[in-house]
Amino acid sequence: MRLDLFLRNSGIIPRRSRAQEACQEGLVSVDGQVAKPATEVHVGQRLRIAIGMQVREYEILDLPSVPVAKHQRADCAKLLSQDRVQLDW
Numbered sequence: 001m002r003l004d005l006f007l008r009n010s011g012i013i014p015r016r017s018r019a020q021e022a023c024q025e026g027l028v029s030v031d032g033q034v035a036k037p038a039t040e041v042h043v044g045q046r047l048r049i050a051i052g053m054q055v056r057e058y059e060i061l062d063l064p065s066v067p068v069a070k071h072q073r074a075d076c077a078k079l080l081s082q083d084r085v086q087l088d089w
Helices: 003-010 016-024 070-075
Strands: 028-030 046-051 054-060 077-084
Touching (some): 003 016
Antiparallel strands (some): 028 046
């Protein structure tokens, strides 16, 4: 499954266009490698997403073919860590 579709269908990034932008800007990595929107993802891989002041890491648990409801999102990706970016001024 394409990375941008996974991000949308799992609810991590609600819009596919925004998921594509995040990938093109280098904000999404798969298993430590910066990923493009068309990167194929598989169950067990780890995602790192840095949007705004948040950096989140997920493990892919399932590849939903359609967008899932909010109460089912935890079945698609497990949140491993969530950090806030600290600015040193």
